Amino acid sequence: MLYAYDDNGKLSSLYQLSKEHIEQLKKEKTYFCPTCKESLQIRSGRLHTAHFAHFPSSNCERKHLGESEYHESGKWLLYQWLNRQGYDVAMEFFLKGTNQRPDLFFTVGDKRIAIEFQCSSIPPDIIEKRTQSFHDAGIFPLWIIGKNQYRQKGKHQLLHTSFHRSLMYRFHNNFMMYYLDVKAQTIIIADHIQGASTTLCYATPRFYSLKSFTFPQLFTSASYPSFSYLNIWKKSMYHLRTTYHRGVGSEERQWRQYLYLKGKHFTLIPSVCFLPVPSQSIYHMKSYMWQTRFILDHFLDKPIGDVIKNEQKVRCTTINQYQADPIHEYILLLGKLGFVEKVGSGEWVKRKEIQFPTHIDQALEEDKKVMDFLRSETNVLL
Template identity: 25%
Template sequence: MFVAKNNNGMFISLLDSRPKEDLIQLRKEFQFYCSACQHPVQMKLGEKRLPHFAHLRDSKCITQREHETPYHLEGKKQLYSWLKNLSTELELEPFIPEIKQRPDLLIKVNKQQFAIEFQCSQISYEHLSKRTKAYKSIDIHPLWILGESWLKTNADPLFSLSSFQWLFATIPQSTNSNCFPSILYFNPMTKIVTKLSNLTPFSPTQTFATIQKFAPNDTLTEILNASLSLNSQMLTLWLEKKKNWRYQFSMFPDRKLKPLFLELYTARITRASIPAEVGLPFPTVYLIETSAVIWQLWILLDSIIPVTSNAPISFENTYRLFRERVSEGHIKIRHLPNIVGQHYSFAIMDYLQVLTKLGILKRINARNFIKVNEIILPKNGEEALELDKAVLKKLYGGKYTL
């Protein structure tokens, strides 16, 4: 950490411009204390790291978290340098006694307080969720920024996102469910903020997204509000991934997929002939961690294909059967501590509405549908690809060329 109190109760920031000789003299004259736990801390003035304060080895500070690496310290320093030019209401490592938290930075922008946390090392879902809820309980909006070293790309717009990175996904405040999430990253060396927007996962680890870069002269509001539209390149690559899934073969398939393959066999559907109406991208698809092809296929097999034409289909029954698949381990839900007011049931309802747009269902009221057309199974690979293209064109209109 960069801020501590001396024995006179005065706060000392090591990010203030001071010659090293002055810091050495301060270390000789004063004892320093953590503002949270009030225990003694050491001023570290080594050559490999920025000057900082550190708790003693056996300290059990209520806000002491993971070990701060040089990368983390440098990132915190650069974020502070950037943000102090944007707001006069900026605090470095303030201790908030009401919730016993000490964010890296606390800033007020347009009457909204943001607790900025630069996260470089792995933390648990439980820890992150607890801290996030604590900030929100006192009307502070937590803004988590990952170290850019976490960001991996296969080929833009396809990115490899781990379940850990997904913990930091967020959507704009006061938005509706039809909004794609985003994740922020920061590189202390280049001083560039990277924003992945329109996060649309194809599988648990592979996610399509749009990418934007921001320099220190960009405002926090501009970064948070910035977003690009989905593009035809993303949809083209999505079709390619779906095609690969159709023809993927393994001598030792994932055991979790055996129940699905058994259901497909019973329904006389091969992997290559899965319907074009599965594996479809839309805003709330991110709420479910299991591949979009698989969880949407389960809905068709459980709730749509067995039903005869003109028979009713209710959201309640579809949701009940889906929950059974979740409890049996066939489908996995994504945990998102930074996104509130969203539930995986939204993705189920949105999928039923997609099937309505595709002409398979007809909506009769808020939670009930009628099956008006049968699902068409492609007869060969060429027909499968053409049906996949036709479905995406119907969903996205003439906006994109596939």
């Protein structure tokens, strides 16, 4: 481990200390494990980063955790960052109500905060379980992802798997994620996140040095995204219509088969079956797949004037407990486009038919009309 308590009760680290300084500490100081309080030894050498270690006879649970140097370095950086701002921070403090040891724990006023620095990809259900236990104990969980999980595919395009989707927040009407670049000692805020696919998203990344950045600034947001999601939507729709991909996943193959059995082709879905809803970034299914199913299963066979009910209960939840309903957002957009009209709580009346294009040129022309309408709606993605 890279940090331990010294004999004065001060949390200390060997991180980035000189060889001479470390040799001096071996002679002058005694160090203790933050978890079990047993005495530790200092190990250093040419082939290893200097660190604290338990003696062979120890049974401390921490001895078997096998945390990476990157993870420990990141926790130490965050500890120092918060400590410099005057926060009374505890590392790996055991929370009885949750039976967990968050990487960092501190209070701001009457709010208790647990920080988890997550460098490895873990299943979303584990994240959900740990997050819920914090909420149940009245603790705000702040998950910060390691820079090793930050994969930029283009200027505004990021890797966005189920792991990433499970670690998103919503502040100021925007979806956000937090990363820590340990080497550069920089916080990265991925802001204005919009879902592109099950593995990619678009975002405005903001970079801040820990030397000049404060904890409250984590929860601010850029006024506007530095990219046009509508332009991205247009390109994605054009790509879907004009480029055939044989090697798609099982979910998409099932969707194509579903359309085939309905007498439809996936390149000729209506433009309104691929609308950019705000919470797509935390929904596990591609937008054109679930929207097409909604139109075919709940809209197309109903006559004008019939009631359209939002009977599909899809709830996507962020870490800070924002409940998103992508289907409700989608129906709102259909309302803006004049296909439905709201008549009651959760009930809409069908006002206009949705036609499936019969050829590509017709589909592309429809895409342009829908695009022009969405551009005229300034808050369409909020």
